[in-house]
Amino acid sequence: MGSLHTHLRTHTGEKPFECMICNKKFSAAVYLRYHLRTHTGEKPFECTLCNKKFAHSSGLREHLRTHTGERPYECSVCNMKFAYFSGLREHLWTHTEEKPFECTLCNKKFADKNNLGKHLRAHTGERPFECIVCNMKFANSNGLRAHHRTHTGERPFKCTICNKKFNRADHLRRHLSTHSGESLLSEISAKEPLERTSPDPHV
Numbered sequence: 001m002g003s004l005h006t007h008l009r010t011h012t013g014e015k016p017f018e019c020m021i022c023n024k025k026f027s028a029a030v031y032l033r034y035h036l037r038t039h040t041g042e043k044p045f046e047c048t049l050c051n052k053k054f055a056h057s058s059g060l061r062e063h064l065r066t067h068t069g070e071r072p073y074e075c076s077v078c079n080m081k082f083a084y085f086s087g088l089r090e091h092l093w094t095h096t097e098e099k100p101f102e103c104t105l106c107n108k109k110f111a112d113k114n115n116l117g118k119h120l121r122a123h124t125g126e127r128p129f130e131c132i133v134c135n136m137k138f139a140n141s142n143g144l145r146a147h148h149r150t151h152t153g154e155r156p157f158k159c160t161i162c163n164k165k166f167n168r169a170d171h172l173r174r175h176l177s178t179h180s181g182e183s184l185l186s187e188i189s190a191k192e193p194l195e196r197t198s199p200d201p202h203v
Helices: 002-012 029-040 057-068 085-096 113-124 141-152 169-180 182-191
Strands: none
Touching: none
């Protein structure tokens, strides 16, 4: 009977359970209990693999996928899989061309929240990605990765014509035009992606 009463509140909008700290109201006592953890900092759900803790069991379940590699959410259009439903939802907008995330400063629109966040740094000048070697800061992780190669000496981008290697893709593109001009560069770019010597997808 209690579960029926709780369900009926989704129709009536009744929220009889109130947080005594911030006065936010909830339709069920269990939701209030979950909410209280945002005030107390309680995180009773712990990952047995890395000891990271979570306030809710759902957070722990999602986190475990970073260890198992499980991707239960599949795109019905291209069959690409995702660990989180939010990732699938944002991916679907790439098929529909819907761009629901809008910059409040210049009104440019984006298909996913992450790209909006990256774009906002162009306005704010924020550089949250810091090199652990020299403390130089970057607006995005790609910039930091490219910079890090100046310390490691890694050159994962190889010219398919002369085998010369580069630490950045744009340096390789510039180099390719020296072989036969821009026509060669356009032809190679149209046919296939630039060859990389590193199999690491994160580099």
